[in-house]
Every structure is written in C-alpha cells, then in structure tokens.
Amino acid sequence: MKLITDIGNWLVQSGALATIVIFAWKYLKPVMVEKQKHTKTVQEKELLGLVNSLADNAVNSLVSNDAITGHDKFMAATKMVGTTLADKGFDVQRQTVEHAVQAAYEKSDLTPTVDPDKEPQTGVVVHNG
Numbered sequence: 368m369k370l371i372t373d374i375g376n377w378l379v380q381s382g383a384l385a386t387i388v389i390f391a392w393k394y395l396k397p398v399m400v401e402k403q404k405h406t407k408t409v410q411e412k413e414l415l416g417l418v419n420s421l422a423d424n425a426v427n428s429l430v431s432n433d434a435i436t437g438h439d440k441f442m443a444a445t446k447m448v449g450t451t452l453a454d455k456g457f458d459v460q461r462q463t464v465e466h467a468v469q470a471a472y473e474k475s476d477l478t479p480t481v482d483p484d485k486e487p488q489t490g491v492v493v494h495n496g
C-alpha cells in the first residue's frame with residue numbers, strides 16, 4: 368500500500384501526472400469533438416425526417432379542401448408544421464419548414480403530373496389522310 372502511495376506522490380510532485388493528463392486530453396478532445404459532430408448530424412437528419420413527414424401529412428390533409436386556394440393551402444400547411452414543431456419543443460427555421468412543405472406539395476395530388484414526352488393538347492384535331 369505504501370508503494371502505491373509513494374508512486375502517487377511521485378507522479379504529483381514530478382509533474383508526470385499533469386503531463387499524462389495533458390497528453391490524454393490532446394488525444395481525447397478530437398475524438399470527443401468528432402463524436403459530438405456525428406451525434407449532431409444524426410439528430411439533424413432525424414429532425415429533418417420529422418419535418419418532411421409532418422409536411423407530407425399537412426399537405427395531404429389539405430388536398431381535398433376546395434375552400435382555400437393553393438397559396439393559402441401552402442401557408443396553412445406551413446403554419447401547421449411550424450406549430451406542431453414548436454409545440455414539441457423543436458426550433459426549426461421557417462425557411463426549412465417552407466422547403467419541406469414545397470417538396471411535399473410537389474409530391475402531392477395538388478400538383479398536376481406532366482409527361483415531358485407527351486405533346487400538349489391544343490384542342491385542334493389534325494387528320495392525316
């Protein structure tokens with residue numbers, strides 16, 4: 368037991384303990400910073416997935432509502448998503464919410480699908496023959 372106490376005293380008095388702590392900190396700090404960045408990235412991806420899911424639900428809930436116009440539907444969906452996130456304690460920029468709602472709007476039935484290979488119909492019938 369005296370040997371352990373003597374070694375401990377020597378480490379403290381000689382400064383070896385401080386040197387070990389400094390080297391350990393220089394080694395561990397970058398590892399901890401990278402781990403923190405990775406955790407933050409994973410959390411941001413999950414939050415973005417939640418925002419996109421809420422935007423899809425909000426837009427789909429407004430598809431059959433003929434009482435309001437397209438811009439008003441966009442604003443209503445944006446407000447729904449923003450309010451839901453705020454109620455849950457998430458701080459998301461309005462621009463991110465608007466982008467998610469716009470993407471959901473473009474995927475929804477509110478946006479007509481246009482086939483780029485198909486000629487637009489003009490109402491004029493051409494007969495060959």
